[in-house]
Structure formats: structure tokens, C-alpha cells
Amino acid sequence: MMITYYAYPKxxxxxxxxxxxxQNGIAYNEINIAEAPPSQEQIREIYTKSGVELKKFFNTSGLKYRALGLKDKLKDMPEEEQLALLASDGMLIKRPLAWSGEKATLGFKEEEFENTWK
Structure with missing residues (x-):
């Protein structure tokens, strides 16, 4: 299985x-999330198939998230607007984002990677 791995090198x-x-021999195609974030359509597909809440796709500890005041705005923001916002700036997306076409993980928790990618 080849996964698409959106990450920020730093x-x-x-x-x-x-x-x-x-270390676990998982094949992946790495994409710099800051330079080439997933499109709105890709984010919609990942969100829909992953079963993860859309708000969990946001990098809540990021500078841009705080600068835009998204903590208070997201709860009233329409889903399409949230998807467009995520696609507009890869630094707003929780990283790394790993995606197989069917399954996704956001962030890195070793146990979750074990259960999802092994």
C-alpha cells in the first residue's frame, strides 16, 4: 500500500x-504541505472517508490558526468554507496527514500508526 504523506520538513x-x-517499511509519497496542500476536493474526500470531525483537521497550535481567530469562528463556519480555508494554506492543516485513499491519520500517535498503517 502506498500512502500520500503530507508533512512539513521542519x-x-x-x-x-x-x-x-x-522503520516499518511503509511506502509513501511525501508532499510538503506548505508548498502543495491538498485541494479542497481532496480534503473533502479525506474528511468524508476518514470519519474524523472536520475541526480535527485544523492545526490548532499553529500561528495562522491563532492569527485568524479560528477557535471562535469555526463553530459557526459552514463546512464548505472550512474546507476552502484548509485548502488555502497547508499550515492550517494538522500534520502530518497520511492518506491511503481509504484511511487517514492526522498528527502522529505511534499506536494509531500501528493500527492504521501496519
Whole structure:
């Protein structure tokens, strides 16, 4: 199985996740999330198939998230607007984002990677 792995090279969590993928022989195509974020359609597909709440796709500890005041705005923001916002800036997306076409993980928790990608 080949996964698409959206990551930010300077992110320590992304580097830990990449190391785990390498150590476990998981094939992946790495994409710099800051330079080439997933499109609105791709995010919609990942969100729909993953079963994860849309608000969990946001990088809540990111500078841009805080600068835009999204903590208070998201609860009243329509889903399409949230999807467009995520697609507009990869730094708003929780990373790393790993996607197989059917399954997805957001962030890096070793146990979740074990259950999803092994």
C-alpha cells in the first residue's frame, strides 16, 4: 500500500512519523504541505472517508490558526468554507496527514500508526 504523506520538513512530529514509516517499511509519497496542500476536493474526500470531525483537521497550535481567530469562528463556519480555508494554506492543516485513499491519520500517535498503517 502506498500512502500520500503530507508533512512539513521542519516539523519534529512529521519527522518522527516519517521515521516510523521508514522503520516499518511503509511506502509513501511525501508532499510538503506548505508548498502543495491538498485541494479542497481532496480534503473533502479525506474528511468524508476518514470519519474524523472536520475541526480535527485544523492545526490548532499553529500561528495562522491563532492569527485568524479560528477557535471562535469555526463553530459557526459552514463546512464548505472550512474546507476552502484548509485548502488555502497547508499550515492550517494538522500534520502530518497520511492518506491511503481509504484511511487517514492526522498528527502522529505511534499506536494509531500501528493500527492504521501496519
Amino acid at each position: 516539523c519534529t512530529t512529521c519527522r518522527k512519523a516519517k521515521k516510523w514509516l521508514d
